Amino acid sequence: MLKKLIAQGAEAKLFLEDNKVIKNRFKKSYRIKEIDDRLRNFRTRREAKILQKLQAIGFPAPKLIRNDEKENLVIENIGGKLIKDILEKNNCKKLCSEIGTKIAILHNNIIIHGDLTTSNMILNKQIYFIDFGLSFFSEKAEDKAVDLHLLKEGLESKHYKIWEGCFKCALDAYRKEANKSSETLKRLEIVEKRGRYRARKGS
Numbered sequence: 001m002l003k004k005l006i007a008q009g010a011e012a013k014l015f016l017e018d019n020k021v022i023k024n025r026f027k028k029s030y031r032i033k034e035i036d037d038r039l040r041n042f043r044t045r046r047e048a049k050i051l052q053k054l055q056a057i058g059f060p061a062p063k064l065i066r067n068d069e070k071e072n073l074v075i076e077n078i079g080g081k082l083i084k085d086i087l088e089k090n091n092c093k094k095l096c097s098e099i100g101t102k103i104a105i106l107h108n109n110i111i112i113h114g115d116l117t118t119s120n121m122i123l124n125k126q127i128y129f130i131d132f133g134l135s136f137f138s139e140k141a142e143d144k145a146v147d148l149h150l151l152k153e154g155l156e157s158k159h160y161k162i163w164e165g166c167f168k169c170a171l172d173a174y175r176k177e178a179n180k181s182s183e184t185l186k187r188l189e190i191v192e193k194r195g196r197y198r199a200r201k202g203s
């Protein structure tokens, strides 16, 4: 079966083979080898673990098919378009409400995504979240607030014409669905005052 490169991200190459996606975290030669191996291995295992949990709760994310090698993850191919490419042309408020609701579901299951951008969401029949390499389990208001703040930063930079309305819709939906949402949103105000948070994957 033909293996086709579909994306090259900051830390991984994504291939489509046999209608499955292979996510290969490639070596970073500028990192010390031992640290690089450990980091790639850790992120791959963590992503696998979160995907399994998401499957168990029925959250729309790729199913884990295989995690046999340290740096390779084989996952379900989610057909559709990246939210990044369609947000402007579609009913962005409706999409963003759905995004807010889905973030609330993640948080209610103590999952922090860690990289909530519109490049990590795919619209199929509903919105699927992908790219859980920076995700972790936490119940802290601080971690949830930073997650929401990253969504805001991503919207601001990639969708600067519509970001305000989008973010408001996402937050309104989040408020309705999330447990302890008033605590998280209060925390978000504190986080906003402190400045930038985007985790640097390349580092």
Ligand SMILES: Nc1ncnc2c1ncn2[C@@H]1O[C@H](COP(=O)(O)OP(=O)(O)OP(=O)(O)O)[C@@H](O)[C@H]1O
Residues within 6 Å of the ligand: 006, 007, 008, 009, 010, 011, 012, 013, 014, 021, 023, 062, 075, 076, 077, 078, 079, 082, 119, 120, 130, 131, 132, 133, 201
């Ligand atoms: N399960 C999937 N089904 C379909 N496409 C996918 C899937 N997983 C990843 N992709 C595609 O590959 C791209 C990169 O994947 P991913 O975000 O997981 O890797 P990444 O290295 O973190 O990339 P980036 O640094 O761009 O965020 C996605 O934006 C998407 O276009």
Ligand SMILES: [Mg+2]
Residues within 6 Å of the ligand: 009, 119, 120, 131
């Ligand atoms: Mg990504």
